[in-house]
């Protein structure tokens with residue numbers, strides 16, 4: 068899986084089932100190293116802040132694998148292959164970071180690509196990645212003033228909506244951080260103004 072894709076896309080991969088009903092991509096783990104911790108925030112944990120108890124941490128990859136119930140040899144082999152790919156500037160397994168979305172949201176100062184970095188410097192860290200729901204993108208369509216539109220044309224008089232309750236302005240996709248709260252606030256304000264003007 069290319070983890071630099073929008074999380075709407077990642078989620079669909081996580082909840083994919085195979086023919087036997089099993090989720091082959093679960094459990095999933097974020098695995099990163101001291102280089103990543105020194106450079107980037109992981110959720111609420113900024114570089115230099117103490118490692119919180121929910122972040123698994125170990126001086127060796129084998130030790131980390133044992134702690135999280137993963138096959139140590141498999142993890143070491145996967146990362147050896149991944150690190151070789153990173154040095155060559157191309158992820159041969161999943162083309163990670165090669166879509167425009169991943170490149171745009173990556174770190175432009177990172178070399179050789181905005182998205183790839185080796186995982187090789189201790190301590191090593193792991194955090195489980197769990198599928199969850201932050202919205203469906205579905206709901207009634209609204210116009211530019213947050214008025215709820217009828218499917219056959221026109222608006223429902225006196226009814227405004229904004230946020231998760233409405234169809235997303237990005238359709239079924241997600242264009243990046245703030246892509247839900249931003250429109251919720253903007254259309255909430257626009258709807259409030261239209262209501263005050265009595266334009267419902």
Ligand SMILES: Cc1cc2nc3c(=O)[nH]c(=O)nc-3n(C[C@H](O)[C@H](O)[C@H](O)COP(=O)(O)OP(=O)(O)OC[C@H]3O[C@@H](n4cnc5c(N)ncnc54)[C@H](O)[C@@H]3O)c2cc1C
Nearest residue numbers: 200201202229230231232233243244245246247248249251
């Ligand atoms: C873990 C997580 C991280 C997120 N990170 C981001 C991010 O970085 N950037 C971003 O843009 N978005 C993010 N989102 C999404 C964003 O938080 C939501 O899209 C946004 O909060 C939706 O706002 P809302 O007001 O439409 O709905 P909500 O915040 O869900 O508000 C709806 C309110 O209605 C109340 N309610 C429900 N039913 C009733 C009822 N019958 N009567 C009265 N009240 C009722 C609920 O209690 C709730 O308070 C994240 C979401 C999650 C869960």
